Every structure is written in C-alpha cells, then in structure tokens.
Amino acid sequence: MPAPLLARRVEEACLAGWPALTEILFDGWLLRFSRGHTRRANSISLLAPSTEDIAGKVGRCEALYARQGLPTIFRLSTLGTDPVDAVLDERGYGPREDEAVVLHRDLAPAIGGSDAGRARIEEGPSRAWLDALARIQGLGDDAKAANDAIFAAIAVPAGFAASLSAHGDIAAVAFGAVHRGIVCINAVATDPAFRRRGHARAAVVAILDWARSTAGAGGACLPVMAGNDAARGLYEALGFRTEVSRYAYRRQR
Incomplete structure (x- = not known):
C-alpha cells in the first residue's frame, strides 16, 4: 500500500478506535469533545486544508471549547494540513508536549x-x-x-x-x-x-x-x-x- 494511503487509513483507524462523545467537522478540522477525559478525545485534528482564515478559525474553535468548559487543545500531526503554529504562538499556546509515534x-x-x-x-x-x-x-x-x-x-x-x-x-x-x-x-x-x-x-x-x-x-x-x-x-x-x-x-x- 502506498505510504500516503496507508497513513490516511491508519489515521482513520485511530480516530474510529478512540471516538469522542461529540464531534464537529469544521472546514477540514475535526473538533472532539468528551468531558475533558483524554486529550485525544478532546482536541482538534487537522484533517484537510482550510478554506477560511486560520487565525479567525482558531478563535471560533476556542469559543466552542469554552462553551464546554474545556481548554482548546490542538493535536498536531505530521499528517496535518495547515501551518497553525505561528497563530498558536501569537495566542499564547504552550509548546508542543508529549510527542507520540504511530506505528x-x-x-x-x-x-x-x-x-x-x-x-x-x-x-x-x-x-x-x-x-x-x-x-x-x-x-x-x-x-x-x-x-x-x-x-x-x-x-x-x-x-x-x-x-x-x-x-x-x-x-x-x-x-x-x-x-x-x-x-x-x-x-x-x-x-x-x-x-x-x-x-x-x-x-x-x-x-x-x-x-x-x-x-x-x-x-x-x-x-x-x-x-x-x-x-x-x-x-x-x-x-x-x-x-x-x-x-x-x-x-x-
């Protein structure tokens, strides 16, 4: 199986294998909410390129997580599609933490x-x-x-x-x-x-x-x-x- 196809199928399997209680698909980003239990089920995965302004989009995501009483957490994968780090730096996000490898x-x-x-x-x-x-x-x-x-x-x-x-x-x-x-x-x-x-x-x-x-x-x-x-x-x-x-x-x- 070609590497890009394998990576996509593995990413799908990982999302299906640890689901969130609520999910919102927002312009290619998957927002997941699960009462704050585990970061994977309460974070944003960048699945497809944005068509909207990234800074404004991050702000709208923060508002959605705030409604749930949760911090906004981005799960940034090497498969990600958007350069969000500069925006997150400007908005005061912490550095990358707890790197995981998908095998x-x-x-x-x-x-x-x-x-x-x-x-x-x-x-x-x-x-x-x-x-x-x-x-x-x-x-x-x-x-x-x-x-x-x-x-x-x-x-x-x-x-x-x-x-x-x-x-x-x-x-x-x-x-x-x-x-x-x-x-x-x-x-x-x-x-x-x-x-x-x-x-x-x-x-x-x-x-x-x-x-x-x-x-x-x-x-x-x-x-x-x-x-x-x-x-x-x-x-x-x-x-x-x-x-x-x-x-x-x-x-x-």
Whole structure:
C-alpha cells in the first residue's frame, strides 16, 4: 500500500478506535469533545486544508471549547494540513508536549507462539474489564464514567483482551478496534503488581490474533509515547516497526 494511503487509513483507524462523545467537522478540522477525559478525545485534528482564515478559525474553535468548559487543545500531526503554529504562538499556546509515534505492522503471518491463548478476549467490555482498566490507570469517578462512555461509543468491531494472573486476577488489559481492515490498539495497561511477566504482550497478541482471524484485519497500528522505551521495545518485538506519523499537543494557556 502506498505510504500516503496507508497513513490516511491508519489515521482513520485511530480516530474510529478512540471516538469522542461529540464531534464537529469544521472546514477540514475535526473538533472532539468528551468531558475533558483524554486529550485525544478532546482536541482538534487537522484533517484537510482550510478554506477560511486560520487565525479567525482558531478563535471560533476556542469559543466552542469554552462553551464546554474545556481548554482548546490542538493535536498536531505530521499528517496535518495547515501551518497553525505561528497563530498558536501569537495566542499564547504552550509548546508542543508529549510527542507520540504511530506505528504499523502487517498481520500476515499470525504471531501465535507461546503467547497464543494466554489472554481471554471478548467483543465488548465487561464490567470487570472496565473496572480493571480504571483501577490500573487510577481513574476517579468522573474520569471512569467518561471512559465507560467512550467505550460505549465505539461503532466499529472491537475486541477487549485481559491477561489473567495465576489466581485469576486481571493482570493486564488491551483493546483493539477495526476500521477498513486495520486494527488500532489502545489502552494497553498492566497492573504494577504483575509487570515484567509478559501479560501486556499476551493481551496485545490476543488482540492481533482476534483482529486477523475474526475481524478480517490485514494490518495493525498503535500510538506510543516517543520517549517510552520499554513500550516501544515491546511493540517492536511484536513487529511494529513502520513509523506512519507522529503527533504532539499544544494547549491553550
């Protein structure tokens, strides 16, 4: 697949795999609102070139976020279409923060091996799965409710994996959502008490195997923090070696 087409499909899969509770498409920019829970679901992605004046457009976006009681946050990707940094500088936005790398791999052949079957997978998040993720991430009641609502808003096929400890406790979770033949993996989290035992790897492998065998996916993608060497090492070992794009955030101050 040509690189620009792959990048577009991966971007679509990432947006579909972590939806917002409310979205507005504004002259090629996608504005997402989700009660302030997670920046990806509460930020602006630049999907197509603007036809309007950028400075005025940024001001209108700020007004929309202010109506929701939220700061305006831009998710600036290397796939972005408009030069907004100068405008954001003038309006006092903070510097770029928390750069993430979006990685891709083909799903042929299957991974399998010793990780196959180590994690259970369901095509909907159980209450136990949602509670485990909230516990691992340390979410309060409001964030937990927003998290649950985002998962309920996923409109594409999705698989939810849990790797269990020897005593049956959920040690690690992950989920993947499939759009246009690409599964986007998110929410990979391991209970600190069970780290370095292969549970996260087992959960991701379960998602990849499910996506390939059940959901018909031919590729997989995931975002990972650029400076998270441990996570990037895990994903590289699982075949995620193609960098599709990068993004970072700029926040209204």
